[in-house]
Amino acid sequence: MxxxxxxxxxxxxxxxxxxxxxxxxxxxxxxxxxxxxxxxxxxxxxxxxxxxxxxxxxxxPYEPLVCATAHAVAAEMAQGSAGLLDRCFHLFAKEIVLADSWWAAMIARGTQRR
Structure with missing residues (x-):
């Protein structure tokens, strides 16, 4: 595999x-x-x-990240561990939207809360 x-x-x-x-x-x-x-x-x-x-x-070579940079992640870490994963995931999600907004919208349809 x-x-x-x-x-x-x-x-x-x-x-x-x-x-x-x-x-x-x-x-x-x-x-x-x-x-x-x-x-x-x-x-x-x-x-x-x-x-x-x-x-x-x-x-x-890979293009540098815009939102989920080392500096941005370090800033989130400095705010403490409570909610850290969610905050970092938000940075990652913003990166996906910038890279391919159409695809980001398509995958978000299955994650909407009802």
């Missing part, structure tokens, strides 16, 4: 060295090979024939 996700991580590391992901005005993402990398071919295989969904893109 987990090897398919590791394979996706490895493939992303290799392709990032051989090209760039380019986003169009309509949010379509394409992969553009660098000169000299035209022969690059990657095949992912799975024992069961099923690979995990890879419908996201994470830039390498």
């Amino acid at each position: 987990g090897t398919s996700l590791s394979a996706i991580d490895a493939a992303m590391a290799v392709v990032s060295q051989h090209g760039d992901f380019v986003e169009d005005a309509d949010d379509t993402v394409a992969f553009a090979l660098l000169p000299g990398s035209a022969d690059l071919r990657i095949t992912l295989m799975s024992r069961t024939g099923i690979l995990p969904e890879a419908n996201f893109y994470c830039p390498i």
Whole structure:
């Protein structure tokens, strides 16, 4: 278990060295090979024939966090342990909204209190 996700991580590391992901005005993402990398071919295989969904893109190197920074977490810790997890989770949730507000709204639908 987990090897398919590791394979996706490895493939992303290799392709990032051989090209760039380019986003169009309509949010379509394409992969553009660098000169000299035209022969690059990657095949992912799975024992069961099923690979995990890879419908996201994470830039390498990682972009710095905006909300859940070390400074922000340290400030929350300085307020004491009561409610610390909730406060830090709120920072994490804000980070997700900034990264992908549509997806954040979709997953929040299942967490609304009734």
